[in-house]
Amino acid sequence: MKVGILGGGQLGRMLLQAAANYDLITYVLEKDPNCPAAHLCHHFSVGDILDYDTVYQFGKHLDALTIEIEAVNVDALTQLEKEGVKIYPTPAAIRTIKNKITQKQFYADNEIPTSNFVITHSADAIQGHLGLLPAVHKLAEGGYDGKGVQVIEDEKSISLGFNAPAVLEEKVKIIKELALIVGMNAKGETVIFPPAEMIFDQVYNLLDYQLSPAKIEEKQLWKAEAIARKVVQSLKSPGLFAIELFVDQNGEILVNETAPRVHNSGHHTIEANYCSQYDMLLRIILDYPLGSPAPILPSAIVNLIGAEGFSGDVVYEALDEVLKMENVFVHLYGKTTTKPGRKMGHVTIMSNDYQDLTHKANKIKHTLKVISK
């Protein structure tokens, strides 16, 4: 079976590591020939995943295609789907999700709980919705890793808003932030990984450190699972999805965002769950039985992010200190250069003892620094 991936970043890299457990021929399309996934596939093509012809030519001889980033040419995928190539997730699902306006509208249309919002086309338009403030202004398209997101605390900061199609969302008082990964196969069977609980970095708005399974009450778990499952079933698409949820001060659970692909919040599943998120997506693509998302042990993830003030050839300072820890798994993405805020790797910690997870996560965050020569 010939399976292609649009995008060659770290998610593609880890998907290809898992793909080598099965018998398939892998293809990657990505414009950077030195990207993390370039050397781990059977066939690498240099090209722009946003270009119609490039994506169409890449995909037309494949049996199946998946993505590791939403910023792809969906029109080309729609045409390929018509011609019989299986696309995970469907182009329609990618289209709904990749634009924050249609994504938010999708939640509203399907009665999936999410924060109150309005659609805006300029910063000035926020003036007409002062009742929503404090709010978060999100660009409809083009945002990534914290870019394209602006907090509008009050009337004075309206000018910070975007003069482009965007969503203005009421700011939720977040008690907990969860991520649930859901897989759905072509038959509509679903599988849900235990929720991960996340803490975000205040500076870069990148995932900072995460525990899984999240420590939540059983009733909240059921609610979170029901919502996450409803998102995927409403998208009516096979594939693997990460649903980010907020728990607010009233214990209500709201969908923040959905990613229609393998996700940073699922890295720990490589070691800590019987079937990883990568393995699960491959099983869906290969029409294999869904795997078990059960945890082998609880786990934590620490992301390795390029430190402020360093750009250039990467150095992982004090990596040895982390490699010495017994129950720790280091993943470097093989990116040759770092810059502030760039995702360069992650570390997974496994333990039955949540205190050990938290202690080691903090130790790793304060020990290992991603700097440059």
Added chain:
Amino acid sequence: MKVGILGGGQLGRMLLQAAANYDLITYVLEKDPNCPAAHLCHHFSVGDILDYDTVYQFGKHLDALTIEIEAVNVDALTQLEKEGVKIYPTPAAIRTIKNKITQKQFYADNEIPTSNFVITHSADAIQGHLGLLPAVHKLAEGGYDGKGVQVIEDEKSISLGFNAPAVLEEKVKIIKELALIVGMNAKGETVIFPPAEMIFDQVYNLLDYQLSPAKIEEKQLWKAEAIARKVVQSLKSPGLFAIELFVDQNGEILVNETAPRVHNSGHHTIEANYCSQYDMLLRIILDYPLGSPAPILPSAIVNLIGAEGFSGDVVYEALDEVLKMENVFVHLYGKTTTKPGRKMGHVTIMSNDYQDLTHKANKIKHTLKVISK
């Protein structure tokens, strides 16, 4: 760091899957361009690993080299070592081990317990050592996966012996067969994985099914570890080694064979141990701290071997039945054609319950068949 592997089989494939967790540039030399490891490295070279010039040219621009099979050109490695390329294990260690006569002599010289033996150059020569019968006759060079090994039960079967340099070993009454994987770094620090307990297939003499950690008494464990460590320390070589041991009817532990590389008996460490055998070898090559060989859970391995009577394009019959099992990990090596006895993949089972391991191992053996179209 530029790291090369001689050989591109499944061991190379799994080593490269693990290598993608770190930041290194990988090179593979192998004559089959469709081998299991070909598409998982940065640079693949088609060439014969037994040819001096081919190995020398491949290695001379690399920082480090390792092997996934002993049948390599050791003279070229010796020259590369002189020129400053780090070789894991050392060419001297490979030379000692790849020839069964020098390997056996090495055990004797270092007072490492092993079965009684004599060196022969013809089948007729066995006549002079009837006291050793029943015995096992092993070709000094060229044996692999059960080829080049002949049991000589009594005087009548002497003609089955080899008319080439060989070792005639007294046949041990085996109560248990163990394999221990030992890593040693350049500083001479060693690390030992818990022993695996093996059962061999009577027909193909390939590893059949394995449990780890082996169920042995603590004193036997200590003895086994001491012997395995002595083998590696006597070889005076950094690298990763698999030491196969026999426990005889008197509880004595004897070294059967050593492999100076990652080994079939360590596949389970990918999922079931904190640091896998592949990760451990990479840590040794990259001069990282040694990892933890501790098991996360007990495990079993079932090898997927080409069934008798089938040759050609491979089909994994009833693969779905195995993929449905919760605590099971399938590894297919991506070989397009099968033949009787060929290693095509393996399945790892993880469980705290040894009965569950045994039950599932047997179920898998009787369910999943490697046949052809």
